[in-house]
Amino acid sequence: MITDPGADELSDVLRNDPPEALVVDRVARQTVNDVAVVTLAKPEAYNALSLASWRRLLTVFTELARCADLRAVVLRGAGPKAFAAGADIKEFPRERMTAAAATNYNDAIARALRAVAELPVPVIAAVHGLAVGGGCELITACDVRIASTAARFGIPIGKLGVTLGYTETVSVARLIGPAELKHLLFSGELITAGEAHRIGLVQRLAEPDALVDAVTGLVDQIREQSALTVKAAKVVTGMVGRPLTDADADTLARLTVEAYEGSDLEEGVSAFSERRTPVFGQKKGE
Incomplete structure (x- = not known):
């Protein structure tokens, strides 16, 4: 913690x-x-x-x-x-x-x-x-x-x-x-x-x-938690119960890029493998 x-x-x-x-x-x-x-x-x-x-x-x-x-x-x-x-x-x-x-x-x-x-x-x-x-x-x-x-x-x-x-x-x-x-x-x-x-x-x-x-x-x-994950969770769950708009689709695509090309995923996987607490929010290469 x-x-x-x-x-x-x-x-x-x-x-x-x-x-x-x-x-x-x-x-x-x-x-x-x-x-x-x-x-x-x-x-x-x-x-x-x-x-x-x-x-x-x-x-x-x-x-x-x-x-x-x-x-x-x-x-x-x-x-x-x-x-x-x-x-x-x-x-x-x-x-x-x-x-x-x-x-x-x-x-x-x-x-x-x-x-x-x-x-x-x-x-x-x-x-x-x-x-x-x-x-x-x-x-x-x-x-x-x-x-x-x-x-x-x-x-x-x-x-x-x-x-x-x-x-x-x-x-x-x-x-x-x-x-x-x-x-x-x-x-x-x-x-x-x-x-x-x-x-x-x-x-x-x-x-x-x-x-x-x-x-x-x-x-x-x-x-x-990863701040990116938490913010994405709020956005996506907010879409539940209504038809998706073109703007929603664009937002989902942006969130996917931010998550899978950002540093938090790399840090989360590394921390899991190394059995340590992840330190999120770092830029790649830090």
């Missing part, structure tokens, strides 16, 4: 709320070596997501997409009670009470979700407490969800009288299927972490005091 000199630092970041100086529109971004931590930072309101927060998430993930050495992102909520407990309803009279305003609001959500989903590196949602409404939708844009056994999930928008946007619908349904999504929407129920795991909304569960260790453990495992 790679010994990461910043492993303890990453754990410390995940165990504490971000400094107020880093919070912009209730979202904070911190970097530990080649890992970014993005925190929803409104703990006094269960990290409710405002329109400004969704727009800030778009900005943060657009910026992260340009970070060449980034290996992973952890998305989490501040405070002990929630990942995010849905929309900031207090701003509805100003931002979401007409069809035109709602269209603008839903567009901001859709853009943020796409930015999270399209980031070239893995995005891990670390979920404790409530992941409700927009919070539940946001975790489905991530690649992997690791949740505390005390977490709760749901999209009880029927109690508000709003509709679920198309992008959010697709994001949730691709994980749990249309029927399970309909049950969540029709019932308005909040489900347990165990039930979320059963239906595929969550990939791994951890006891509350072990959640950070579970998340940092996955980050360590990601960093042991």
Whole structure:
């Protein structure tokens, strides 16, 4: 296993709320070596997501997409009670009470979700407490969800009288299927972490005091893999369930060239033969 000199630092970041100086529109971004931590930072309101927060998430993930050495992102909520407990309803009279305003609001959500989903590196949602409404939708844009056994999930928008946007619908349904999504929407129920795991909304569960260790453990495992392989895995699995386009075919061809004519394959095979840990990312001849 790679010994990461910043492993303890990453754990410390995940165990504490971000400094107020880093919070912009209730979202904070911190970097530990080649890992970014993005925190929803409104703990006094269960990290409710405002329109400004969704727009800030778009900005943060657009910026992260340009970070060449980034290996992973952890998305989490501040405070002990929630990942995010849905929309900031207090701003509805100003931002979401007409069809035109709602269209603008839903567009901001859709853009943020796409930015999270399209980031070239893995995005891990670390979920404790409530992941409700927009919070539940946001975790489905991530690649992997690791949740505390005390977490709760749901999209009880029927109690508000709003509709679920198309992008959010697709994001949730691709994980749990249309029927399970309909049950969540029709019932308005909040489900347990165990039930979320059963239906595929969550990939791994951890006891509350072990959640950070579970998340940092996955980050360590990601960093042991070839970055090229991990990025290709995200791209190719993202194509599942839809017809391939000409652009997809070009992307697959490019990924094949990068893998089979790059240095990581040579290093991986050599390391296997020599029974040692591979050191990926070197240029040929180094």
